Amino acid sequence: MLEIKNLQVSVEGKEILKGLNLTVNKGEVHAIMGPNGAGKSTLASVIAGKQDYEVTGGSILFNGKDILELSPDERAKEGVFLAFQYPIEIPGVSTINFLKTAVNEIRQHKGMGNMEAKEFLAMLKEKQKLVQIDTNLTGRSVNEGFSGGEKKRNEIFQMAMLNPQLAVLDETDSGLDIDALRIVAEGVNKLRNKNNAFLVITHYQRLLEYIIPDFVHVLYNGQIVKSGTKELALELESKGYDWIKKEFSEIPA
């Protein structure tokens, strides 16, 4: 479903991703770990289509389509979703209102008509329940005055509403309390099926106890330097990144 080949990305002249390869198939959950500043959020942003990043080489295919040519909204319509590491506040725009627009834009792209108000409300209720988000939050301006954890939960709520094929969760676990972490993870698990996939960026093994990944990758110095199964996360948890850094410090630019 997602094929990233030799991806090279720079921002403001600084090279951040240096030939990254990653393949994600339908039905899989991939976890990406790695030290601060390794380029994890950069990867997430580039998948979502952020303009500030310059792709200097490589390709990203999504269902065989080169999505680097597409605008962020076109990617969303194709089924890509990004849960932001730092969700921003948008005063004056209510989450429900813009989601209604978003749901219909995506439906139109698929050649479907607008969703009936009743159907939309029913879906709203169902997804709110799924991630246990307070209706008072979704009725308010996007993330305005939300706590850190509330913002993260709102990201997952939006994901549930838009039902993407590929969801990139950028440190959704950081900022969530223990109960919220479990609720959000259970929500993700309920949304998992054999046609979608998740790319879960995290620093902590804890999340991966709930959302069990098929693969764990270590992103370091702009490349995926190590891949394994969930045991790799445990190893990182106990050993840290020093051994990785030592092993891969001599990466040619």
Add this chain to the structure above:
Amino acid sequence: MSAVATKKDTSAKWLEQFELTAANRLGAANAAVLEKQQKAIAGFAETGIPDKKVEDYKYTNIRLYLNDEFALKGAATRLRQSDVRHLFFGGHATIVMVNGRFVQELSSLKNLPREVIVKNLFTVLKATDTGAGREFNEQFDEKASPMAMLNTALTQDGISITVPAGYDCKGPLHLLHISSGTDKVLYNPRHVIKVGEGASLTLIETYRSVELTEKTFINSVTEMIVEKDATLNNYILQEEDANVSQNNVHQVSVGTSGKFNSVTVSLDGKMVRNDLNVNINGENSEIHMHGLFVVKDGQHIDNHSLVSHNVPNCFSNELYKGIIADGGTGVFNGKIFVKQDAQKTNAYQSNKNILMGENSTMNTKPQLEIYADDVKCSHGTTTGRIDEEALFYLQTRGLNENVARKVLLGAFATEISDTVKDTAFRVLLEERIQVHIV
């Protein structure tokens, strides 16, 4: 060309017209008014039509929009109610003005409460039994803007609305100003709105063009008197054709414990210059002034406001927001004046703008003139671009760039439209704002 010669050039035509139109002047109804008109034309002659050399018009050169080619009268218009009905809304009583004159046949007055007196200003001033005419122009002094003086001198008529003391006018009144015609005309409508002691009124003014084919300049003055304990909500929506420019003065006097709330939304027209001057003359009054302007390519919108705290213990708050698209020019000039004995004044002012495109311009000039020492006053202004992060966020949810931008600009505008208390008008505003933001 010397400055003196320029002055002469632009005023000569109107001085001449003042003599020629004597029979049609408002002063023909009332000698006291005539005297004031003569004074005004003399005052106007000192500046003529203002250009950038006049300090208060530094960023708005009226001469670019009003020259000697304009006449004071055009051919008669023959609008039917079917031509204007679509501009009615909410079932509100609607007073239709065409080119500054009240047209009863086009109006819809069945919901107008009997208590509220609506008449031609000319008719009111013609009355012999009262002091009619005494109040006319009394709010203006020798420092009045040249355009207000020109209006005073040349005006022929307008509307007079009076809400008697103690009457709470529940339903809003819609004053629909229509520009229509096939000639290049300068109109000088003059309106007087009086809300008596303890009375209240919501006056919604909308400006539209109907069957208009030539350039039109509206030089309008509205005198508003809010008496002791009275409330006036004044909502304005300006949406004229690209042929229409306007200099629109609202001169407001507020009495003790009076409330004045204005919302001015300017969405269209070639040039719009609004002067909102509020004189707070009674203690414990409360003033809220909100504005939104959306300026597009080739348009110019200038909001000029003055709040004069003449007495102690009053509150005023002002927030104007602007969206200036590529090729548009916006101006905000807000002055807060606090007299020496106006202690315990609370006066706030804020202006926020979003610039779009490469060639959009915003000129902002806040002015505080404070002579009292025990006051709380503040002003702030920000002018920036649309929030790229927010735009990206919405795009990642599937909104294309244009839709996302519209959502964000709509949210920016909401803060202003939300202050409108009449639901029907608020809904209309939201709709019209969506049409104009791109």
